[in-house]
Amino acid sequence: MTNITDLTVAAIRDGVAAGTFSAVEVAEAFNARVAAAQALNAFIVTTPDAALDAARKVDGMRAAGNALGKLAGVPIGMKDLFATRGVQTTAASHILEGFTPQYESTVSQKLWDAGAGMLGKLNLDQFAMGSSNETSYFGNVISPWRRSDGGNTAMAPGGSSGGSSAAIAARLCPAATGTDTGGSIRQPAAFTGISGIKPTYGRCSRWGIVAFASSLDQAGPMARDVRDCAIMLEVMAGFDPKDSTSLDLAVPAWEAGLNGDMKGKKVGIPKEYRVDGLDADVAKSWDDGIAWLKDAGAEIVEISLPHTKYALPAYYIIAPAEASSNLARYDGVRYGLRDLPDGANLQDMYAATRAAGFGAEVKRRILIGTYVLSAGFYDAYYTQAQKVRTLIARDFELAFQHCDVILAPTAPTAAFGLGEKSADPLAMYLNDVFAVPASLAGLPAMSVPAGLNREGLPLGLQIVGRPFDEQGVLNAGLAIEARAGFTAKPEQWW
Numbered sequence: 468m469t470n471i472t473d474l475t476v477a478a479i480r481d482g483v484a485a486g487t488f489s490a491v492e493v494a495e496a497f498n499a500r501v502a503a504a505q506a507l508n509a510f511i512v513t514t515p516d517a518a519l520d521a522a523r524k525v526d527g528m529r530a531a532g533n534a535l536g537k538l539a540g541v542p543i544g545m546k547d548l549f550a551t552r553g554v555q556t557t558a559a560s561h562i563l564e565g566f567t568p569q570y571e572s573t574v575s576q577k578l579w580d581a582g583a584g585m586l587g588k589l590n591l592d593q594f595a596m597g598s599s600n601e602t603s604y605f606g607n608v609i610s611p612w613r614r615s616d617g618g619n620t621a622m623a624p625g626g627s628s629g630g631s632s633a634a635i636a637a638r639l640c641p642a643a644t645g646t647d648t649g650g651s652i653r654q655p656a657a658f659t660g661i662s663g664i665k666p667t668y669g670r671c672s673r674w675g676i677v678a679f680a681s682s683l684d685q686a687g688p689m690a691r692d693v694r695d696c697a698i699m700l701e702v703m704a705g706f707d708p709k710d711s712t713s714l715d716l717a718v719p720a721w722e723a724g725l726n727g728d729m730k731g732k733k734v735g736i737p738k739e740y741r742v743d744g745l746d747a748d749v750a751k752s753w754d755d756g757i758a759w760l761k762d763a764g765a766e767i768v769e770i771s772l773p774h775t776k777y778a779l780p781a782y783y784i785i786a787p788a789e790a791s792s793n794l795a796r797y798d799g800v801r802y803g804l805r806d807l808p809d810g811a812n813l814q815d816m817y818a819a820t821r822a823a824g825f826g827a828e829v830k831r832r833i834l835i836g837t838y839v840l841s842a843g844f845y846d847a848y849y850t851q852a853q854k855v856r857t858l859i860a861r862d863f864e865l866a867f868q869h870c871d872v873i874l875a876p877t878a879p880t881a882a883f884g885l886g887e888k889s890a891d892p893l894a895m896y897l898n899d900v901f902a903v904p905a906s907l908a909g910l911p912a913m914s915v916p917a918g919l920n921r922e923g924l925p926l927g928l929q930i931v932g933r934p935f936d937e938q939g940v941l942n943a944g945l946a947i948e949a950r951a952g953f954t955a956k957p958e959q960w961w
């Protein structure tokens with residue numbers, strides 16, 4: 468039999484239900500693999516007992532003949548941005564070190580209710596700000612992938628959900644949660660040869676997720692294939708009165724609706740994404756994707772998203788603006804770190820705590836956000852960026868009059884080496900260029916593996932859909948997956 472840790476979510480679920488193996492056997496196999504992979508630094512905290520407890524419960528239910536949940540016996544990783552009751556939740560920041568929530572996020576609770584178990588809390592960019600996992604206070608995650616040149620350069624797993632992507636690619640967990648504010652599910656998925664979907668804004672409750680930019684933040688699943696993403700998303704999504712922007716819509720049966728036949732579907736290719744100097748391997752994988760979707764029966768049409776070039780600047784105004792407001796709550800009074808120098812007054816404590824607790828990138832965003840929201844500059848920056856956001860959303864609305872889904876690369880390049888971009892924030896921000904427009908428009912978007920570049924590193928293709936049409940996105944993803952035949956996995960060195 469294949470190793471349990473090589474199985475997909477669907478195979479584990481079905482195997483547990485059929486009694487091929489027990490949920491405890493599955494949890495033990497993944498716990499052992501997690502424990503042996505510390506070199507990847509994918510987890511901030513591991514919770515082997517939580518995984519075992521959940522598994523024992525599932526085995527007991529099965530023995531008693533009770534109905535099993537949709538994720539019964541499936542151990543998963545939880546991005547350390549989701550509040551988990553009794554388990555440290557840090558957002559990978561020193562300022563939250565030692566914070567143990569007394570409540571569970573809605574999304575994680577739904578996963579546990581469906582029979583999933585927690586292997587641990589996954590590392591990420593601090594407060595989900597970053598594209599390489601290098602902003603984590605707990606050290607960067609190292610991708611299990613390496614360039615095929617024989618060198619041992621440590622590669623970025625993408626970010627901010629880099630612990631999630633690395634852990635799945637290294638088979639430390641079959642699936643994990645991610646969050647995506649401006650690409651943080653899709654870009655790390657692309658960098659590590661896995662799949663991930665950011666649903667329509669509002670599908671997954673934000674309650675209990677550490678807030679970055681509330682009008683953009685969306686949770687979503689990361690897993691090895693499209694079916695597993697559908698299974699996970701079905702459990703994670705759903706209306707939640709505790710989140711004022713939660714969508715009051717029924718959750719469709721996405722797994723049952725999977726169908727990679729694209730006959731009668733139109734796929735839009737945004738001409739503005741064909742930027743000058745686009746990486747040759749990325750351009751080729753995009754062409755492959757076009758050919759695969761044609762082969763699946765789709766008609767390919769050129770579309771225009773004319774405001775694309777303003778998306779990144781608008782994002783890097785709106786996201787920091789919201790972050791500066793959201794992060795005002797970390798003041799040393801209520802949770803996490805408190806730095807109280809001798810003889811300090813309250814103001815000094817705020818300043819000392821925030822100076823010591825936030826990393827450099829987080830401080831940069833708070834400064835930018837505070838600046839663009841300040842009295843004399845609000846209209847010039849923030850209001851202007853909001854107008855651009857509306858125009859970008861309108862671009863998509865018009866484009867979807869001519870097509871059902873949009874196909875584009877997920878990121879402008881494959882993974883880069885750790886340290887190769889960290890000194891230049893703009894170079895790092897440019898990574899998000901293809902991911903951010905769908906975030907600003909609140910649209911469902913997914914990344915699926917498309918192949919390897921000439922350095923032997925994975926490349927991802929992105930599918931963007933109409934609001935609420937996760938099914939259309941998943942189905943196009945499935946059509947690509949079936950033709951890409953992506954089976955590459957990183958050679959184990961850790």
Ligand code: GLN
Nearest residue numbers: 595596597648649650651
């Ligand atoms: N890389 C982007 C940023 O740094 C997106 C992060 C995210 O989606 N959380 O803001």
